[in-house]
Amino acid sequence: MNVFKQRFGVWVEDVVKYSRYVANGGLLFTLYFTLIYGAFVYNQFLMDLDPAFPSEWIVALIWLLLPLGHRPRTLIQEADQVFLLPRLGEIQAFMTGIRLFNVVFAAVRAILVMLVVLPLLVRTQALTSVEVGAILATSVLISAAGRLAKLEGIKYVVLPSALASGFLMLFSVPLLTPVPALVPFVLLHVRRNRRIPLLDWLTLEEKSKAQFNRVVSWFVDVPTMREDVRERSFIVSLLERSVLKQADAARYVYGLRVMRSNDSLDLVLRLSAVALVVMWLSGGWYVGLVVPLFVGLTALQLVPLFKRLDTVSMASWLPITRTERLVAYKWWATRLLFAQLLALGVASLLFGATWDALVGLGLAYLVVRYYLSRLT
Structure with a gap:
């Protein structure tokens, strides 16, 4: 054949x-x-x-x-x-x-x-x-x-x-x-x-x-595949000076994974760039509603990622409990999502949002809290 x-x-x-x-x-x-x-x-x-x-x-x-x-x-x-x-x-x-x-x-x-x-x-x-x-x-x-x-x-x-x-x-x-x-x-x-x-x-x-x-993993769990990571030596050195200095092994390992991978920090940056383009094209009273939409899309992909990382990350090799690993990943996910939320909120004001900016920030906050609560 x-x-x-x-x-x-x-x-x-x-x-x-x-x-x-x-x-x-x-x-x-x-x-x-x-x-x-x-x-x-x-x-x-x-x-x-x-x-x-x-x-x-x-x-x-x-x-x-x-x-x-x-x-x-x-x-x-x-x-x-x-x-x-x-x-x-x-x-x-x-x-x-x-x-x-x-x-x-x-x-x-x-x-x-x-x-x-x-x-x-x-x-x-x-x-x-x-x-x-x-x-x-x-x-x-x-x-x-x-x-x-x-x-x-x-x-x-x-x-x-x-x-x-x-x-x-x-x-x-x-x-x-x-x-x-x-x-x-x-x-x-x-x-x-x-x-x-x-x-x-x-x-x-x-x-x-x-x-x-x-x-596909955004929709359903799939078999884990090997993937490339970026070196990003400057970010890694910052993690070593701050997080690792506090002897928080799980937070440090997940920080490395989040900052060097294509499906964490890069994901936030890509979706934020698309959100800025949408704000620029719209220019109406609904600009602020772009914020919860794209923050929700980011959270929808970041949160299920923990299930995969929980089995393949080096954190699973360390003598720490799953609860500690969950807290460490949630710590990073919270900061990434809230940083994106605030950055897009400020951008919406620059693109002409008024009262809808506050509505967008409020909805985005509720979306983030909802998805973070699903991290179990």
């Missing part, structure tokens, strides 16, 4: 299985509400938009970002280091399938982004349907090239082409933007791997699965 078809079938089964869990989760309804609210705010922004708004600069910036941040799927397993090793030079069909699989992922990513950006562009630029198609094709090509470059282990090959397409967009020549976007595919074809770079593809697969599991 074809190796790619077999692995692809297993991937589809996993996605379908976890999709059912996600569909039954309460967070999905919250996300629906967030998307509806975001669409309403964005529509209001477009209706009041000045036609002189430099939307072409937004498109050029997005083209620079599209090649970045990809997590390709390779469907490689650890056991392949033994069982697949003798066949590395014989499974070109598998490698071709993986490349096409990732191109589809990249194309979907680009189309979703452009569904948001194109209304902005069409409202401020006089574009024909052919020019809109060329802009969409450029986005898909840049995204696909970025994902393939990550798969082939080639860095920065797409950025010059994305920059060139961006300049053509700024000079009002959208019909020619796909031409520079096609150039990276020539180099990618010439330098493509002819044999599976097993260890590199295994690393990519582990990172991609860890990202998938982090998203």
Whole structure:
């Protein structure tokens, strides 16, 4: 049986299985509400938009970002280091399938982004349907090239082409933007791997699965996966001087995990950045209501994280009780959420909130207390 078809079938089964869990989760309804609210705010922004708004600069910036941040799927397993090793030079069909699989992922990513950006562009630029198609094709090509470059282990090959397409967009020549976007595919074809770079593809697969599991874990418990952490030596040194100096081992270990991981401090920063964008787009009396919405989304993801950390964190190895570990994690979660609450509250005032800022802060406080009470 074809190796790619077999692995692809297993991937589809996993996605379908976890999709059912996600569909039954309460967070999905919250996300629906967030998307509806975001669409309403964005529509209001477009209706009041000045036609002189430099939307072409937004498109050029997005083209620079599209090649970045990809997590390709390779469907490689650890056991392949033994069982697949003798066949590395014989499974070109598998490698071709993986490349096409990732191109589809990249194309979907680009189309979703452009569904948001194109209304902005069409409202401020006089574009024909052919020019809109060329802009969409450029986005898909840049995204696909970025994902393939990550798969082939080639860095920065797409950025010059994305920059060139961006300049053509700024000079009002959208019909020619796909031409520079096609150039990276020539180099990618010439330098493509002819044999599976097993260890590199295994690393990519582990990172991609860890990202998938982090998203699904918002809705349901999933098997724990290994994940990368950031060094952040300055923050770690501050923890050592303050928390560790108090001989609070559990608080120190959880502090390390919170400050260095992608699903704690980074999560707060990412959602706070999105909240600021929503406040900027809305600019109405309801700006203050953005605060409890995004603080609630953050708490909804931070609180269940303790269940996973309770089994995999180094704190579980220490001679301390689960109650002490719970207190330590709640200590960090409380400070992260209240810091986000206060920061977004101040930002809402800067974006025009009045009495709704107090309402938003009050609702956000109740949301935080509710989710923290669920930490048991």
